[in-house]
Every structure is written in structure tokens, then in C-alpha cells.
Amino acid sequence: MTREEKNLFIETLDGMLNENKNFYLTDTSGLNAEETSNLRALCYKREVLLKVVKNTLLKKAFEKNDVDFQELYEVLKGNTSIMFSDSGNTAAKTIKEFRKKHKKPILKAAYIEDQFYIGDDNLDALSELKSKDELIADVMLLLQSPIKNLLSSLQSANNNLSGILKSLENSTESKK
Numbered sequence: 703m704t705r706e707e708k709n710l711f712i713e714t715l716d717g718m719l720n721e722n723k724n725f726y727l728t729d730t731s732g733l734n735a736e737e738t739s740n741l742r743a744l745c746y747k748r749e750v751l752l753k754v755v756k757n758t759l760l761k762k763a764f765e766k767n768d769v770d771f772q773e774l775y776e777v778l779k780g781n782t783s784i785m786f787s788d789s790g791n792t793a794a795k796t797i798k799e800f801r802k803k804h805k806k807p808i809l810k811a812a813y814i815e816d817q818f819y820i821g822d823d824n825l826d827a828l829s830e831l832k833s834k835d836e837l838i839a840d841v842m843l844l845l846q847s848p849i850k851n852l853l854s855s856l857q858s859a860n861n862n863l864s865g866i867l868k869s870l871e872n873s874t875e876s877k878k
Contacts, residue, residue: 708759715755715763715784719771722786724814726793727774728807730754731781741800741807748796751786760784773818777810789835790814794828 703711719725733741745752757778764771785793797807812819812828819828832840 712759712763712766715760716766718751718786719763719767719769722788723816724787724790724793724812726785726787726797726812727777727810728783728785728797729781729810730783730807733804733806737804741804744796744800745785748792749787750793750796752783753786754781754783757782769816771813773820774811774813777820782810783807791829791831794825794831797825798829 730738730741742752757780760782761775761778764774785796787793787796794809794812797809800807809822809825809828811821812824814828814831
């Protein structure tokens with residue numbers, strides 16, 4: 703790779719880091735060609751972008767970025783792949799699904815919404831994170847619940863009131 707190609711790759715990585723608030727650093731070494739192809743296909747299906755990167759070029763992209771990525775420098779050893787996704791939990795779920803049949807990829811670190819997660823032991827917690835859309839749906843349900851209860855109470859009170867009025871009307875008619 704020429705110096706110009708390296709600089710272009712660093713610029714591209716820096717742009718991707720700026721555009722994505724969620725990425726995972728993984729170790730995919732040891733996967734054969736078929737397994738790597740299957741992982742790439744699963745990532746494509748889940749809308750996760752998977753790129754194998756050189757640690758030195760990734761570190762230079764980190765250094766160039768406005769965010770301080772120093773916490774991630776320690777994991778930049780050995781084979782590194784970076785996974786980008788719109789949702790904070792999509793890549794973690796993809797890794798977990800793939801690892802049902804394979805031992806890799808191993809999570810080295812993740813950067814989710816300005817938070818760092820170092821180590822494979824964070825994978826379960828990251829896969830349980832709710833996406834922005836899921837959180838919005840939960841809030842909407844919580845906001846709708848009191849309104850539904852109020853409407854239900856008003857409707858039942860309306861039914862009770864009309865029943866009382868009918869009873870009063872019937873009793874006054876029978877007295878006549």
C-alpha cells in the first residue's frame with residue numbers, strides 16, 4: 703500500500719468514525735475463508751459494515767479524530783476488524799449470533815454513544831442495550847398508558863352514569 707493509499711484509507715476511516723456513533727473492534731483471526739464469508743454475509747444482512755483494518759492506520763485515524771480514543775489504543779494488537787452499525791446493539795447481536803457456531807469474532811472493545819466498553823465480557827450487556835428506536839417506542843407506550851386508563855375510566859363512568867339515570871327514569875315512571 704502506497705503512502706497516498708494509506709492517507710486516503712486514514713481519511714476514509716476518520717470520516718466513518720465521525721459519521722458513526724457506534725462501532726465495535728473485534729478479533730476475527732482464525733476464521734477460514736468460508737467462515738469469514740459467512741460472517742460478512744450475516745453482517746450485510748444485519749446492516750453492519752465490517753472492515754478489516756491495520757492497527758497502525760486505525761490508530762492514526764483515531765488520533766486525527768476530534769474524539770479522544772486513547773482508551774482503545776491498548777486493544778490495537780493482533781488482528782483487528784471494525785464493525786459499524788446505526789444501532790448500539792446490532793453488532794453485538796450479530797457477533798453473538800455468529801458465535802453460536804464459531805468461537806470468533808472476539809470483542810476487543812466497543813464505542814457506543816460516547817462510551818467505551820473494553821473486553822469480550824461486555825458482549826452480553828451490549829447485546830441487551832436498547833436501540834434509539836426501541837427506547838422511543840417504550841416512551842411512547844409509557845405516555846399512552848395514562849391516557850388509555852383515563853379514557854377507560856371515563857367510558858366506564860359514563861356507562862355507570864347512564865345506568866343510574868335510566869334507573870332513576872324507570873323508578874319515576876313506575877311511580878306515576
